[in-house]
Ligand SMILES: [Zn+2]
């Protein structure tokens with residue numbers, strides 16, 4: 094039985110965390126339930142889910158549709174398309190059957206690479222390898238959520254870049270239905286022997302909010318995603334990590350202002366998806382931040398104090414406290430009015 098391999102490669106960096114990630118999770122469930130109702134798809138489609146931030150991870154190893162189960166998506170720091178591609182190529186090598194004298198090959202794999210991100214690494218090794226060895230043997234569609242992704246980089250992977258300019262629930266639903274239909278069309282084409290290769294997926298795009306990137310440049314690679322100021326701290330009481338997300342108000346620059354949008358509890362799996370070699374030198378002054386986050390684990394109102402180890406945690410109030418990162422105890426005093434200091438920020 095020749096299978097139709099479908100890879101969903103999903104950006105789970107900090108910038109996606111929160112409501113957008115919930116919509117993506119919902120969308121993936123839409124894909125699976127849509128395909129399960131199609132007998133041809135159910136027979137041939139095998140799905141795999143790869144997630145990436147600063148590192149990549151196989152979240153669901155290639156499995157037939159009937160046995161597919163979607164675990165909750167993790168969150169990580171950074172956006173490495175290289176890490177994503179490297180993991181994708183390994184999974185293709187492992188799970189996609191190549192043709193030989195004794196066996197027929199699988200059908201041409203379909204890859205949907207979904208990112209909102211501006212890549213935070215610049216290496217092109219994996220991209221070069223992809224172009225040389227994999228690009229012609231797969232159908233890859235890149236999806237730029239919010240239109241801020243680096244299109245020049247995505248264009249190196251394939252010509253097909255779909256832009257979701259406004260990632261509202263409604264457009265996301267339509268978009269995931271489109272993925273589901275595209276896979277359906279492909280599996281039926283295979284069954285009817287109309288096609289052995291890829292179909293032109295972008296022909297059937299839903300009209301409206303979804304568009305094809307032609308000359309749109311999108312974002313540019315940078316070491317930090319400067320649309321956001323993201324901080325990761327640990328709760329002093331539970332030691333669990335959490336994320337504080339500030340969004341830029343107005344233009345970028347040294348004095349750009351960021352307003353608090355969200356605090357989000359994280360699990361320790363956050364650290365498994367961070368690139369520990371990424372530079373942690375990016376910082377931002379507290380004078381650029383508006384809003385005071387509380388800790389989502391223990392509920393204290395002071396969630397942004399920095400230990401001498403340069404990591405952040407929450408405290409109950411002024412006085413002695415032990416850093417959940419390094420274990421050092423020190424005394425915290427209330428900041429003087431008008432004083433500012435620099436905090437290390439996440440890569441986004
Ligand atoms: Zn706390």
Ligand SMILES: [Zn+2]
Pocket residue numbers: 400401402403404416417418419420421
């Ligand atoms: Zn510390």
